[in-house]
Amino acid sequence: MNDHTIKLAKRMAYIEPFHVMDLLAMARSMEAEGKQIVHMEIGEPDFVTPEPVIRAAQTALQQGLTHYTPAVGLTALRERIAGYYQERFNANVNPEQIIITPGASGALLLALGVLINTGDKVAMSDPGYPCNRHFVRLFDGDPVGVPVSARSRYQLTVDLLEQAEQSPITAVMLASPSNPTGTLLTRAEMGQWMKYAEKRHCYLLMDEIYQGLVYGEDSATIAGQCSHAFIINSFSKYFCMTGWRLGWLVVPPGYQREVDKLAQNIFLAPSTLAQYAAVAAFDSDSISILESQRQQFQQRRDFLKQAIQELGFQLLVEPQGAFYLYADCSRFTNDSFEFCQSLLKQAGVAIAPGKDFGAHESHRYVRFAYTTSMEQLEQGVEKIRVFLAGA
Numbered sequence: 001m002n003d004h005t006i007k008l009a010k011r012m013a014y015i016e017p018f019h020v021m022d023l024l025a026m027a028r029s030m031e032a033e034g035k036q037i038v039h040m041e042i043g044e045p046d047f048v049t050p051e052p053v054i055r056a057a058q059t060a061l062q063q064g065l066t067h068y069t070p071a072v073g074l075t076a077l078r079e080r081i082a083g084y085y086q087e088r089f090n091a092n093v094n095p096e097q098i099i100i101t102p103g104a105s106g107a108l109l110l111a112l113g114v115l116i117n118t119g120d121k122v123a124m125s126d127p128g129y130p131c132n133r134h135f136v137r138l139f140d141g142d143p144v145g146v147p148v149s150a151r152s153r154y155q156l157t158v159d160l161l162e163q164a165e166q167s168p169i170t171a172v173m174l175a176s177p178s179n180p181t182g183t184l185l186t187r188a189e190m191g192q193w194m195k196y197a198e199k200r201h202c203y204l205l206m207d208e209i210y211q212g213l214v215y216g217e218d219s220a221t222i223a224g225q226c227s228h229a230f231i232i233n234s235f236s237k238y239f240c241m242t243g244w245r246l247g248w249l250v251v252p253p254g255y256q257r258e259v260d261k262l263a264q265n266i267f268l269a270p271s272t273l274a275q276y277a278a279v280a281a282f283d284s285d286s287i288s289i290l291e292s293q294r295q296q297f298q299q300r301r302d303f304l305k306q307a308i309q310e311l312g313f314q315l316l317v318e319p320q321g322a323f324y325l326y327a328d329c330s331r332f333t334n335d336s337f338e339f340c341q342s343l344l345k346q347a348g349v350a351i352a353p354g355k356d357f358g359a360h361e362s363h364r365y366v367r368f369a370y371t372t373s374m375e376q377l378e379q380g381v382e383k384i385r386v387f388l389a390g391a
């Protein structure tokens, strides 16, 4: 069959690939030709999974623990996560409300799957995590991208939503810390969202996947505080377990059975091996490794933040978390995608174009990820300096 004859659902017209993948492919072929590329486009930690977690997986394999677990995950892991909420955030979360999923991606799928009917409106910030709008489309919902700017630290606020959209909203997708901007919702803003959701009978899908990767202030959660919030989390980022494909969803009271039913049908169960490994992620020896890595991320952020501003990129707000800097590059270009392509081709530095994260003013933004070593970041900055001097 060729492309002209394949049958596709209409929704596929709305599903876009990541533009950065084209850049990554170009970077890989340049590397194959022997060129050195500095990677600042990749949204995953360069650190490998902590050793105690790897050892726990090896033990599970030796013990032959290779069968399905319950669809909602291992009780031991659900209890460890509830314990973590209690110890680290003083948040009271019933382990029964914690559903283990194949990554945060699996958690998003389940939350939207139990909530969204055809045509339901789901609000989200523009810029934001690009898959969100695609997940909504998968359930034939209507993603409502609300333009946000540096004025609200690129976060969606209740005021901005009310100004932008008058018709009823079924769910609001929020993220703190956010991808691509690295900014947080303040506690006051979280409080306003919780009140809004309860009053309007809509649901918050709160993405806390970068929780733990916060610099200069405490990490926060709304788990255990809101009867109208689904909380999405993952072992991918803080825990450095992207390839294990494991995350979790905290569901509001009353949703356990429905989410369990959907999880049984879609996934049967999350990866058994990954779950046994993840139980060890909360041990104190794992947490001390992760905390020292967090400090390295902070040093990298501090370095890169200053270095790119000296080069002439503008950071309009303080990026307090995740591992991203969302920088205004309008001093150099009015087409940030073209800028990323030239930077890669001519200087061997890969960064992500704003258009991967939405449509609002995306031509003037790029995203730097500090998911590589300090030496690489220093080299990258030097290469960008030379590139800009020659431009």
Ligand SMILES: Cc1ncc(COP(=O)(O)O)c(C=O)c1O
Pocket: 043, 102, 103, 104, 105, 106, 129, 175, 178, 179, 207, 209, 233, 234, 235, 236, 242, 246, 247
């Ligand atoms: C904001 C956000 N949510 C969800 C995900 C999905 O993460 P995973 O499925 O690896 O847990 C990502 C991955 O980059 C992300 O940045």
